[in-house]
Amino acid sequence: MSGYMDGNMLGGTLGELFSMDVTGATGTCVSCGASWAIAQARVYPHAPGMVARCPACDAVLLRLVRGPGRAWLDLRGLTCLELAVPDG
Amino acid sequence: MARAAVLGRLTWQVGTVAATRDETATARTIVLDVPGWPGHLAGQHVDVRLTAEDGYSTQRSYSIASAPDGQAGRQLELTVQRLADGEVSPYLTQTLAVGYPLELRGPIGGWFVWDPAGAAAAPVLLVAGGSGVVPLMAMIRERAAAGSRAPFRLIYSVRDPGALLYAGELAQREQAGDGLEVTYVYSRTAPPGSTEPTGRINATTLASAGWPPEESPAVFVCGPTGFVEAAADLLVRAGHGASAIKTERFGPSGGQP
Numbered sequence: 092m093s094g095y096m097d098g099n100m101l102g103g104t105l106g107e108l109f110s111m112d113v114t115g116a117t118g119t120c121v122s123c124g125a126s127w128a129i130a131q132a133r134v135y136p137h138a139p140g141m142v143a144r145c146p147a148c149d150a151v152l153l154r155l156v157r158g159p160g161r162a163w164l165d166l167r168g169l170t171c172l173e174l175a176v177p178d179g
Numbered sequence: 180m181a182r183a184a185v186l187g188r189l190t191w192q193v194g195t196v197a198a199t200r201d202e203t204a205t206a207r208t209i210v211l212d213v214p215g216w217p218g219h220l221a222g223q224h225v226d227v228r229l230t231a232e233d234g235y236s237t238q239r240s241y242s243i244a245s246a247p248d249g250q251a252g253r254q255l256e257l258t259v260q261r262l263a264d265g266e267v268s269p270y271l272t273q274t275l276a277v278g279y280p281l282e283l284r285g286p287i288g289g290w291f292v293w294d295p296a297g298a299a300a301a302p303v304l305l306v307a308g309g310s311g312v313v314p315l316m317a318m319i320r321e322r323a324a325a326g327s328r329a330p331f332r333l334i335y336s337v338r339d340p341g342a343l344l345y346a347g348e349l350a351q352r353e354q355a356g357d358g359l360e361v362t363y364v365y366s367r368t369a370p371p372g373s374t375e376p377t378g379r380i381n382a383t384t385l386a387s388a389g390w391p392p393e394e395s396p397a398v399f400v401c402g403p404t405g406f407v408e409a410a411a412d413l414l415v416r417a418g419h420g421a422s423a424i425k426t427e428r429f430g431p432s433g434g435q436p
Contacts, residue, residue, distance in 0.1 A: 095404060097428045100240055102287035103226040106189035112289030130290035131426070 098132040098143055104157050105129075108164065117173040122150035129153075129172075187217070189284045191228060196279045197254060202344045205261040206310065207272040208244060211281060216253045219243055221321035222292035222314045222399065222427075225257065225285030229267055239267045240429075242313040242401075243286065246320035258344060260310035291427045293318040293399065295325035301397055304389045305333040306380070306410050308402020312337075312344050314427065315401055319352065319359060330358045332396075334388050336380050336406065339368035362388035380406075382413050392418035397425070404428040 098114050105113045114130040125147040132143035132152050140156030145168070152168035166172075194211035201207050221243075228238040245256035261272040275281065291314065293303065303322075305315040312335055322331055337343050343363070353361050364384055365377045390396040398419060400410045407428045414424055 095428075096430050097404075097426065099224070099288055099291055099427045102224070102289075103189060103238075103240065103284060106284070106287055108188075110188050112287075115289035128290050130288070136430070 094137075095133040095135050095144075097134055098128070098130040100134055100136065101129065101132075101141060101143065101155060104141070104155055104162065105164075107157075108162060111174065111176070113172070113174070115175065118152060118169045119171045120145040120148065120150060120152060121168050121170050123148035189287065191282055191284045193280050193282055194255075196275055196277050196281060198277060199275070202258055203342055205272070205342075206258060206344055207261070208256050208258045209271065209275065209281070210254055210256050211283070212254055213283070214253060216255060217286070219247050219255065219286035220289075220292040220294055221246060221317040223286040223288045223317075224314065225255075225283045225287060227257075227267065227271070228282045228284075229270060230282070237266055240287070242317070242427075244313045244316050244320075246317060246324040248324070258310070258313045258316075291399065291401070291425050293321065293397065295321060295327040295329065300327075300329050302330045302390050302394050303332070304396045304398045305331065306385075306389075306398070306400040306402075306414075307333065307335045307337075308380075308400075308406030308410070309337060309342065310344065311400075311402030311406070311427070311429065313401075315399060316345055316349075318399065319349075322359070323352065328358055331360070332389060333359070333361045334364060334380065334384060335361060336364040336366055336402070338366050340365070340370045360388075380410055380413070382417060385410075385413050385417060389414075389417075392420070395423065398423055399425050399427075401427040402429070404430060 102114045116129055117126050118129050119126045135142045142154050143152045145152055150168055154165040156163040194213035197212045198210040224240045224242045226238050226240050230236040241257045243255050244258040259268050259271045261268045307315050349361050352359050364380050369377050400407050407426050411424055411426055
């Protein structure tokens with residue numbers, strides 16, 4: 092039950108890569124079509140890297156690995172990311 | 180300020196411990212001076228990184244306990260719960276002292292946040308399990324700092340009275356009578372004289388100490404994963420919309436969140 096955490100914990104590493112907060116973005120699951128804030132994903136932090144899964148169908152949404160001087164971001168489980176972007 | 184807190188790539192920076200404050204026998208608040216701190220939103224966290232002399236490095240996430248723009252503007256407070264077998268929390272709660280440097284990055288997170296300007300006067304329900312109260316305390320402090328009159332209800336589940344964080348401050352703020360109500364749920368040992376049974380948060384508590392779904396409250400739940408799952412399930416069953424419930428989980432090895 093407590094083997095996972097949630098997408099809030101991805102914020103630090105994603106924040107190294109992107110100039111805006113991605114955990115508040117809405118992602119759509121390739122597998123079941125449900126839409127969630129990335130913060131709501133179930134995150135298993137003890138796999139090699141961090142694996143975020145859909146809270147509805149458990150399919151992998153994204154995988155994030157941070158190594159020395161490099162990061163790998165696999166977004167295969169997301170069809171779309173919707174971000175709030177301030178204009179101007 | 181809100182914009183600064185959510186935009187801009189994160190980099191590590193070094194803060195300096197300005198003060199420490201013991202909250203319980205096993206929890207300590209660390210006040211940090213962080214030059215150039217851009218401000219933050221209530222509910223956000225930071226990542227803290229410790230590096231040993233041999234180069235071994237490890238990091239944890241800790242919720243920010245203070246309201247944005249505290250007295251000094253550049254200060255922030257973290258409250259850290261010591262875990263008996265922890266790798267990072269024993270150092271932060273027992274060794275780290277005033278004047279010590281601490282490497283951190285933040286503020287992090289744009290979803291589990293409460294913004295007094297954006298939320299207007301909508302009622303807010305905060306549900307805390309143990310040290311999950313920390314980011315919710317930032318929201319309570321921000322409410323006061325911003326002069327918000329949004330009605331707040333906090334349901335705070337804790338093992339026993341000795342584990343209560345911010346007990347004095349919560350009592351004081353509640354007594355101010357400006358719209359904050361606090362309900363304590365003791366899972367193991369209640370204070371002497373208490374008539375409430377001990378146990379976990381249940382549907383009855385959420386119904387009597389929370390808000391009815393018709394009031395459309397914003398709901399924030401923070402605690403260990405099992406606690407958050409149970410509380411969120413109860414809230415959904417009570418009729419709260421899943422999209423109105425924001426959750427943050429923390430694990431034994433990951434710190435918080």
